[in-house]
Amino acid sequence: MTLELREVVSVDIPAPLSTVWTYLRDPALVRRWYGWDHDGLDAQARAFVDTAVEAQDVVGDASIHTLSWPHHDRLTLRSAAHEPHRTRLTVTRRSHEGMATFDGVRDEADESWTADAHQLQFALAVHPDQERRTLSMFGLPSGDRKDRLLDRAGLVGVRGVPVGGHVQARRPDGTLLGGTLVYETPLQLGLRLHGISEMFLVLQETPAAHTPPHGTVDAVLSTYGLDDETFEQIRERWTRWWAMAVPSGSSRVSSA
Structure with missing residues (x-):
């Protein structure tokens, strides 16, 4: 049975795929966009290295990199050869159907990923080299x-x-x-x-x-x-x- 996934958020980032990928795989760079400053942020940033599974592919003229977690959250980066300095980031998650933690009003993980994706976009578009x-x-x-x-x-x-x-x-x-x-x-x-x-x-x-x-x-x-x-x-x-x-x-x- 194929797991049904749904798109949570998608943003265009004015940076090469290789740069965005580094911001997903280096915990020090994850800190520049993920969540907010608190005592547990370093451990959360490590999850992008320790528990995420990466995959890379080429489809047509597009390079595609993905990070997936056991709970089925997935980050996908896609960049076309004719637009090498622009990367599309998409976050997908499992369907809400049968999800006991979803109350039908607010999905905390959805909201977090939405904020994080836009914070990453801002960090790379406006302050790419700053802490x-x-x-x-x-x-x-x-x-x-x-x-x-x-x-x-x-x-x-x-x-x-x-x-x-x-x-x-x-x-x-x-x-x-x-x-x-x-x-x-x-x-x-x-x-x-x-x-x-x-x-x-x-x-x-x-x-x-x-x-x-x-x-x-x-x-x-x-x-x-x-x-x-x-x-x-x-x-x-x-x-x-x-x-x-x-x-x-x-x-x-x-x-x-």
Whole structure:
């Protein structure tokens, strides 16, 4: 019986297949795009070497490299000979049918791969030779319709912005933040932020049906090439931004 796979996310990366492949096979480079900074990141990065099975093939004028895991997650890189500096990354996973861990609302692994694929795209397109440091907030209360976290954070109407469109936020402390909407899914937003340095912000929403009463928001900011002083300034703004945005009567804020 053939296992049914489904596409989770697919992105074009402006880099040769050999470069993208290195970012999947070298744990030090995996850190530049995968997940966020935390104590277990090194072990997670090792999974791209220790437990993944690689395969390489050529079909027509396309070179194809794949990484597969025992649980059937698969990353496929495809690059055509006539476009050697562009690589297509596709993540596929097993069907949700019969998957006991899927509640019909949110698949955590799907959401993680979606964010990671876009973080890889950003790292190679914008900061190909720089180390990454991240800031993150998890479990931020979404708030009800009259007092939404993202509205209080200054991102009013961000869901109405077309992909590629400009986003301008006025944070609760009155400071402005500008960026470009890179991608949007039903449960995620990816923003390229402009300022001291180009940074990448991923917002993941967990619906109320999954986390009552109103759902939650996770936020991960990827920064590159910043000195310690500048990074600490951004950390202070980041912490203040989300602390001031939490809806009235809520206090659940965790950072990593």
